[in-house]
Structures are given as structure tokens and as C-alpha cells.
Amino acid sequence: MANEELDYRKMSILKAVIDDYIETREPVGSRTIAKKYSMGLSSATIRNEMADLEELGYLSQPHTSAGRIPSEKGYRLYVDKLMALEDKLGFEPTPEELEDVKVRMQHEIGEMSDQIRVASELVSRLTEYTSIAISGAADGTQRIKALQVVPVEPGKALAVIVLDDDSVKNAVIQHDKAITPETLMKVSTHCNLLFAGHRVEEISMNMINSVSEATGVARTALMPVIDGIFECIKKAADTEVHTEGAVKFLSHPEFSDVGKAKGILELLNREDLMIDLIKECSTSDGLVIRIGSENKIEGLNECSVVTATYSVNGVKLGTIGVLSPTRMDYPRVVAALEYVRKRLTGAGAIDAPEGMALLSGGDNAQQPTEVK
Amino acid sequence: MANEELDYRKMSILKAVIDDYIETREPVGSRTIAKKYSMGLSSATIRNEMADLEELGYLSQPHTSAGRIPSEKGYRLYVDKLMALEDKLGFEPTPEELEDVKVRMQHEIGEMSDQIRVASELVSRLTEYTSIAISGAADGTQRIKALQVVPVEPGKALAVIVLDDDSVKNAVIQHDKAITPETLMKVSTHCNLLFAGHRVEEISMNMINSVSEATGVARTALMPVIDGIFECIKKAADTEVHTEGAVKFLSHPEFSDVGKAKGILELLNREDLMIDLIKECSTSDGLVIRIGSENKIEGLNECSVVTATYSVNGVKLGTIGVLSPTRMDYPRVVAALEYVRKRLTGAGAIDAPEGMALLSGGDNAQQPTEVK
């Protein structure tokens, strides 16, 4: 499994360079590596190796007299084989914090599954990066738990559905004032019986026949009501986005230029783009890492995305993505996302993290990363 | 009504300076005023007047050889007496745009009254500034239009209420599995009858007696359900905030420093602070302008806030505030907020805007601004 091109020493040096660069944000020189990482080699030797690594495309130089910085290829190798995940979270959240998260996850029901929203907040806090959450399956495979039509005032009602990820959608119904609340109730009860337990995608318009027959309400009068219910169901198929900690982008020296910062924040506000970005990675149930230009959104070429998709009891809650400049603390992000997985599923261990460790013996690469 | 301290000429010059500074973002020199605003005076004369205005505290100088910029006192006089509101919107939104806004306002029902949220988006677009909207009365005076308990699955239900500003709140109910959906329905119907039309603040806990008696359900079993309903009603009393166009702050040269920009964006994320900021001004039903340090939030000393509170048919929809650096295009902001008022109420005119105009004859100050 060891990389053909690189021997052990080159890998060690590459890992040291990337670790240091992630930590210091400064191009890394040969002297730094020799001294700080006690390789037992002189800076001159390291210089030679670094020149090789540059030739092979793993490192690059901002300018002649600067140290090296990792290239995308370097980062790719790093996340696939080199990075060490031990203790990268740095701290366990306090018990109170955990309790708070747990309570909030279980207690609220909102537009988006609140579990995934709260989880996203947690990820952002743990990593100090921006996190983006998108809601559940949003592909029509969610099941309807309950449906109800709530009469609001004459001629106006509210369609409410609850999905299996405990998210709630509603839509306004403007109907004929002749329709009484009692009739609405009947329709509501019937639709609930009809739809509950079914997938969103299974609900089809011709069910109106059955509703009309069963309730004895004329089809034309029923139309707006059914329309409202369908609008509501349609909303269930919409993907919701929630961005947390967008401002944290301004902390990165990579975005110390206001124009650039503005650009990225405007991108983050583009819900359609963010959905695309995260969704593209949400097929697999594991972690997906996209480095720099591996992700296709223009303007995000200097950023990396790590996503994790979460399911509980077979219900897809959603996908959380962490977004930051390419110089991302990958191990920490991976650890945070795995930690949240543990929280969400209530089981599963990250106590003995897998993935590499080159320097600790093995060379297994169990972190499922999208291989470009 | 004319200011004691200032004669007509000084006011003209002050107005010209502020107009120009708002437009160009540059300290304004005497030559600029003389040439651009055709005062019929030489730059030397204007220089003398400007020196007076500075002495009186209406203008200040960044440094010796720069032009003048308005002080807070200068802005205050400007918004109270000097600014001209004619045609400040610059353009009427296209018919399609208006239609879009109208449709969205009427059609959606969400956590916050969508009317106020959509209005806030419109304001931000018209002014190119950040706008902050807070929801309705949120003081317990909203009335409940409808209430319903929706059974979700055994032991779980959802309380849904619709308020008079068409906002929807919901809360989860974890109840005894022995309670059947039919019982829930009975409770729901009873509560709806009991609560509908009443103010949120009127609902009191001892109503549980009546519910228990009327439905024949034991009080202990009923407790979680009533709790859920109360939680829901409690949420109705929460103020919701919606911020639109926060990123626009990054366009202002005043925030070209990333650190400063970060500070302000973090402030904008502090919902509690924003609620305080806007709420403080939401007592009056007119416009309130706070300039620089007139608003009490630390870190917003170099910003101004203009707020407008909107009610339709006696129902308070909410308050919209526009936030920008002190160098704000006040006339445009006022025009935009008045325009939105026209849109929301469907009547009322801003076609003949009031307020000053010093240079067009009158000197009335009808814009209700908070006098510090």
C-alpha cells in the first residue's frame, strides 16, 4: 500500500511539512523540519529530499527563497495515508455542553431536522471552521409520519406534515369559504390515513379521486386543499441548508483581503451552490474529502470540503460539510465529524481511530476518501 | 423652526457637504462645494463658513490638509431638517419584482411572519445596506388564530399554533402512549375553541382544569400535552430575528479592515443584541433614526440605524432596521422604508414626501426622528 514513488523518509518529511504548515500557516523551511521534527538528518539532506518532493509534485514554492507549501497532490496523499488522527479533537466537550446538545437535538422540531442543525453547530465549534448542513434525503425517499390540515380562519387553512426525520413542513391553503372546518377535518383524517408511512415520492396527484369519494366533497372545492397539501409535500422534497460560522472565514489569513472575503461569504449565501457542493458528496455514508480544485465550484478552488452523511435507524438525517481554506486541519475535522457521528448514533467508537499511521507502524488507509 | 445657530447659507453649505460626503465617501473640500454645488460663492468664503461649522461642531477634519466630514451633530441636523427626500429611491422596482414580492408576502407562512421577512429583503435590496427584521409584537399581545395538536406517532404529537400575523409556531409533545389520537383531537378541539382569538398573554396555566373537565381526560395524563401547547405559546412570545445582506457591510470602505469586518459580522450574528437594538426603537410607529453613538451597543458606535415599525389592520407585523456605517444615505433609506410601508399597507403615499426641504422652501421637520 505504500506509495510507489515515495520511500519512508520522503513520506515522513512530507508529513512533517504538511503538519507544520497546517499549524503555522507559514511556508516550511528545511531547517524547521530538521530541528522541530528531530529527523536525525541535517537541513541540507532535507533540502535535497524536499527538492525531490517538489519535482514529484507534492510540494511547491511560493518563491525562490521561501520554504515549501503542500500542493493539492501533497494534501491528497496526506489525507489518504499520512495523517494521524489520534487525540486530534484536543478536548472532550464538557458534560454540560454534551447534555445541552443532546437536549436540543431531541427536543426541537423545525423546518430542517434540528438534529442535523445542532450537530452542524457542534462541528463548527469543535473545528473552528465554517460548517454547512443540508437536510435529510430530500430525494423523495423520506416517509411521512403524519399529516394534518389545520383550519385557521374562514377560507384559510394550514397543511402540516411531519417527516420521519422529525422535520415539519407547512403550507397555506386558500380555499372556498363554503368548506367548513369539519369537512377539512374529514379530508385531513383521510389524507393522513392515506399518506402516513408512505414515501414522499409515492404520493401522486390522482389520489384526489379517493379523497373526494371518501369524504363526499366535490372535487372542485377540494382542489385548493389538495393543492396545499401537495405544495407542502413538495416542500418536503426541497433540500434545506444551514450555514454555521460563516464569519470564521474571516479569521483565515488566506482571506485577509476584504474583496476575497466578500466573495467567499457571498458564495456561502448562495444556497443552491452550497446544496450542490455538499450533495455531490453525500452519496456515500462515510467521509468524503475534496481538496482544492477537486470540488467543482468556481471560487472555491482554494478551499477544501470534508463531508459526512449521517443516518440514524435507516433514516438519513442529512450531510454536514466543513469548509475552509485548503490549509485545513484535516485530522481535526475528521475527528470532529466522527465524534459527531458517535453522538448522533449514540454508539460507534472513535476511541481507537483508524486511518493511517505511517509513523506509528501501519500503513492502512481506512478513511474512506473520495479518490479523485 | 430654523436653527438658531445657523443661518441659511451655513445650512446650505452643511447640506452640500453631507450630500457630497454620502455620495463620494471622501472628505469634502471647499473647492468641491463651490464648483459642484454652484453656491455663487468662492472657495475662500466657503472655507470661512466651513471653519465656523467646524467650530460649532457640525463638521470635523480628519487631518489638517483634508476636507471636512460631518460629525454626528451634523448628521443629526441633516436628518432632522436638511435632507431632501424627493426621488431618492432612484428607481421604482420593476413590476415583476413587485409582483414577486407581493406573491411571496401573501403566500408563505413561516416561523417569522413572512411578510416582514420579505419586506426586509426588499429593503436591503433597495438600499444596498444590511437590514434586520424582528417579528411582530412579541410582547404577548398577538392573538391566536388557530391551535391544533397533530398526532405524529404513539407517544409523540406536535402542537401547532397560527398567530394573527400568520406566523406559525410548533412544539413537540412527548406524551403517555395510552393517550389515543382521538383523545388528542378532543383536547385539540377544546383548546382551539378556548384559545382562538385570545391574546398569547391571556392564556394561563389554570385553563388546564377546564380542558381536563371538558374532555374527561385525567389531569396527570394531560399534563405533557398542555405543557407542549404552552411551550408552543411561549415560542410565540419569542422575538424572531432575520438579518439580510450582512455581507454588504464588507462593501463599505469603513470596514476594509478584516478584523473590523469580522467584529461587525459577529455582532450581527448576536441575535440578542440585534433584538435589543431594533426593539429599542420599535415603540413608535414611525421612523426612528439613531446616529453613531446614539445607539448604545458597543461596537456600533460608527454605525447608524434607521428603523420602521409596520402594522397592518392593527396587527403589528414587526420592525425593520437598516444598519450601515454612519455615512449612510439617509434619504434613500428613509425613502425605501416608506416605500415598503406603502407596499405593506397597500395604501398610503410617499409620492409627495415630507420632511425638509430647506432648499425648496419649507423648513418643516415631519420625519419623526428620535430626538436625542
Place this chain on the structure above:
DNA sequence: GTTAGCACTCTATCACGTCGAGTGCTAACA
């Protein structure tokens, strides 16, 4: 194969000089 030494390159930083905008003051003018 490794390392010490050295010349070289490139950036960041700071001091310096210049330019231009705008002022305040004075003296002349209507």
C-alpha cells in the same frame, strides 16, 4: 550517502523625497 559552507535570490520593511489636495491667513477689492 550525508553534511558544512557559501553565494545567491527574493520578500518584507523602513526611511526618504516628492506630489497634490486642502487649509488658514493676509491683503486687496466692491
Place this chain on the structure above:
DNA sequence: TGTTAGCACTCGACGTGATAGAGTGCTAAC
């Protein structure tokens, strides 16, 4: 008495050049 032209002065913006420091690649010795 109010207005204006003229002028010396101030101060920030900007471009230039010198300097220091970090890091490299190469060569020769170990």
C-alpha cells in the same frame, strides 16, 4: 463690512532605494 485672490504651509499618499533575513541550490569534503 463682506468677499475674494493669492500664497505659504501642512499632511497623507505614493513611489524609490537600501537593508535585513530567511531559505535555497550547489559544491566540496567527510
